[in-house]
Amino acid sequence: MTTNTDRPLALITGASSGIGYELARQFAADGYDLFLTATQQAGLERTASEVSASGARVEIFTADLTEYDGVERLYQAVRATGRPLAAAVLNAGVGLGGYFVGGTELADELKMIQLNAVSQVHLTKLIVPDMVARRAGKLLYTASISGTMPTPYEAVYGATKAFLISFAEAVKSEIKDSGVEITLLLPGQVDTNFWPRSGMVDNKLAVGEKASPVKVAEEGYQAFKKGEDRVVAGMVSSKIIGNVVNNLAPDTVKADLHAKDAKPGSGLKH
Numbered sequence: 001m002t003t004n005t006d007r008p009l010a011l012i013t014g015a016s017s018g019i020g021y022e023l024a025r026q027f028a029a030d031g032y033d034l035f036l037t038a039t040q041q042a043g044l045e046r047t048a049s050e051v052s053a054s055g056a057r058v059e060i061f062t063a064d065l066t067e068y069d070g071v072e073r074l075y076q077a078v079r080a081t082g083r084p085l086a087a088a089v090l091n092a093g094v095g096l097g098g099y100f101v102g103g104t105e106l107a108d109e110l111k112m113i114q115l116n117a118v119s120q121v122h123l124t125k126l127i128v129p130d131m132v133a134r135r136a137g138k139l140l141y142t143a144s145i146s147g148t149m150p151t152p153y154e155a156v157y158g159a160t161k162a163f164l165i166s167f168a169e170a171v172k173s174e175i176k177d178s179g180v181e182i183t184l185l186l187p188g189q190v191d192t193n194f195w196p197r198s199g200m201v202d203n204k205l206a207v208g209e210k211a212s213p214v215k216v217a218e219e220g221y222q223a224f225k226k227g228e229d230r231v232v233a234g235m236v237s238s239k240i241i242g243n244v245v246n247n248l249a250p251d252t253v254k255a256d257l258h259a260k261d262a263k264p265g266s267g268l269k270h
Helices: 018-029 041-054 068-079 106-134 155-174 213-226 236-248 251-262
Strands: 009-013 033-038 058-062 085-090 137-142 180-187 230-233
Touching: 009 018, 018 033, 018 041, 018 085, 018 137, 018 213, 033 041, 033 068, 041 058, 058 068, 068 106, 085 106, 106 137, 106 155, 106 180, 137 155, 137 213, 155 180, 180 213, 213 230, 230 236, 236 251
Parallel strands: 009 033, 009 085, 033 058, 085 137, 137 180, 180 230
Antiparallel strands: none
């Protein structure tokens, strides 16, 4: 990637499909060059080809962010561009559904913790000091409304998103006078490959109405651009749950409500 450009540079993780792909389109259309990463080369190439049509210069880098070395290699590749990051979109994440006792595998849960939580801390630790030193930069984290409630049948997934929300808010408070901004994107159900990849195809959440990833990315990008603290994106029902119900109801009630929709088989007609 050449350094001869006036366009700001944005890093986007998990950019091969879904919300990450749509966020790449938003950033490119608004004047950013992009550094895109994911585990799938073919998906990254498709994203790069499509967003470059808007005039963005795009570099892709395949990396497994569940591994320490994968995060380190990604950061070094970004630094090798010779350009400062104006924005970092930490979007990569996976889900996992099923009974915690007897239904899910520990190895899968630990790998999800590595991606959804550990890699977020690792990347933030590497990226933010440079931004603070320049007193300029913006971060967008893709969390979930699942992080605002206990999530039975997605017990570890919801916990990783709760961790991410708490972590991002804490760092934001520490650096609030640095010129660096942090925004949280909290989607509800979104129509992506999240559901089959998570092993959730027959619960009410999986078979029910979902928001378009285009709409979620648009709302997330606008909140990011305005420097807002967070946005609950997607369907009106998700906004009500994320902005109202989960701020008022006790955890036991929220857990029971989520369990009804997330229980395996709950979406099947009897």
